[in-house]
Amino acid sequence: MEIIQIVGLGLLTTVLVLIIKEQKPMFAFLLITFTGITIFLFLLGKISSVIQVLEDLAIKANINMIFLKTILKIIGIAYIAEFGAQIVRDAGQESVAAKIELAGKVLIMVMAIPIVSVIIETVMKLLPA
Template sequence: MDIIQIVVLGIVASILYIVLKDLNTSFAFFLILITGIIIFLAIIQQIGAVFQLLETLGEKANIDGMYMETILKIIGIAYIAELGANLTKDAGLGSVAAKIELAGKIFIILLAIPIITAVIEAIVNFLPTN
């Protein structure tokens, strides 16, 4: 599925949502949920290709595999949290969306701790000792 098809699907689903939200709110939300899943499944192959490219670049740059894996996990968490938050916002549940975003941020911080530690250790090693 190319970008034109994805955009058309999104526009059609949006128009149907606008028409259906007053008639049947549950069905309208279900339509948006299914549309989001279809779009996600359509782009999952491209996401895999991007991850593969980043891993290859990391290997060529002699970056520790742990760091590349952590960065890819962080990117994945950010996108998944955003998707979940947007779906819950579409359902009118802004407070739940905020909690999903907070959880995503906390998981990102937890994954980033080893990278932050390595950066701080590298900076400390460059500082002259008196």
């Protein structure tokens, strides 16, 4: 069970960080960052499997792949922005974390414009003239 490994790594990291934080705060931060990246890399295979299933479903449902890829990019931006903001927040830089989150939200909005446009066009076609 992968979750036990992830939680175990998280608990071990927490204990180590609590031990070395007083003496070497930079090493504690690096340990936290390394652990976060390790967990993220561990999950990449799982994420890849989910994306493959979604692509297969989109093909079966005859959905334009551009829309699916855009939605997956939006989800990716959200996860990466959150991950980056959390690491920066762990370093005590709340204002920088807020800027990362803002940038993620703006990029998501920009990526969503084509999908929103198609939805509006579809609704306009359904309305009587």
